[in-house]
Amino acid sequence: MSFTVAIVGRPNVGKSTLFNRLVGKKLALVDDTPGVTRDRRPGDARLMDLKFRIVDTAGLEEAAEETLQGRMRAQTEAAIDEADLTLFVVDAKMGLTPVDQALAEMLRRHGRPVVLVANKSEARGSDSGFYDAFTLGLGDPCPISAEHGQGMIDLRDAIVEAIGHERAFPPKDEVAVTDVVIPRPAEGAEDDEEEPVYDETKPLRVAIVGRPNAGKSTLINRFLGEDRLLTGPEAGITRDSISVDWAWRGRTIKMFDTAGMRRKARVIEKLEKLSVADGLRAIRFAETVVIVFDATIPFEKQDLQIVDLVVREGRAAVLAFNKWDMIDDRQAVLADLREKTDRLLPQARGIRAVPISGQTGEGLDRLMQAIVDTDKVWNKRVSTAKLNRWLEVQQVQHPPPAVSGRRIKLKYMTQVKARPPAFMISCTRSDALPESYVRYLINGLRADFAMPGVPIRIHFRSAENPFESKKRR
Known part of the structure; x- marks a missing residue:
């Protein structure tokens, strides 16, 4: 993207609604409750012919640095420093407040180009608030309606004027068009079935999930080496599923921080339901999912349900026992965790588990190596010849049971897909094959x-x- 834009303003002026409008998707959570957004959420925006990087931020409030609102303010100021342009959103329906005046003064101190946006201008009685925005001294306000998409052309023109036409529309690199010759495959190449080689350079999508206050955001901040995500002793700070990009040993990693998932019976508020639903979408989008356990109180019922959810979604799963720096007798606790992992998670037998500490950074390299190794297995393919030889040996060692006096025959086996590995077996009377024999094959x-x-x-x-539908004579 050519430049980066940060959306700032006080709570509940429509910043996340404008963010969703510009990216063309409902990525950010939107609710009538003030203060829904807490972390910086980036996205790729498009406004007519204009393409840029957009960052949604938390509502700015006056608060002490050690409070949650103070830490949210620090995150927003960091987004302003990193952006090339700031969209300062005010509420034309309610008019200006002393907080808007203080934010305007802060933006002037930062020295970045600012576009003043008067949102909710379609509402009745919004004219007075629109004209009051002139008193901020940040130029002419741009009247829009983020919810209904009104005023987007004027917003596009204001952004181009503030950032400059050269910066808004960088010259494109010309690519020479040449004749492309597609080589024909060699004779008999289709008959040679080879197992594909795992690509060590392709980007990897990783989601971090777990119960509230398990240390997910702290873990990602330790990976990045900066306070990118909002953290603190309060449970349930993270609401949106935030994606961050970084590199590990030259490989691009897109990591998703998700909201803590409590038991379904305890999730009552609408906002928490939206946060959990956003986390579930992140699980479905990711390739590998890291389930963060609190090593001081591991294997709660909710932990097991989260692992079962990830396995049922078909994702590659890795366990991370966080807060390992708080464990005294590590050898005894580690042996107990291994025993409970094998006993309580039979549906994910052999799952990789790594003790880590997001606070000190202990075990993070081992965790990343476990993620890569699990992704290799998740992408694995086995040739049909090997599978059929294996199936024949399995039937000799343990033949399928006879149901109603008739033996079930397994004839042919092949792998139909990877991610996760899926196999198809051609057999007789597939509906009569017991579940215990399926587990034996798995x-x-x-x-x-x-x-x-x-x-x-x-x-x-x-x-x-072919004769099943015909009646016996």
């Missing part, structure tokens, strides 16, 4: 093809009987 695949800790799907298909 455990055999994990052990013989080195696929621990990832979900494995097996689908069965029976050949159609």
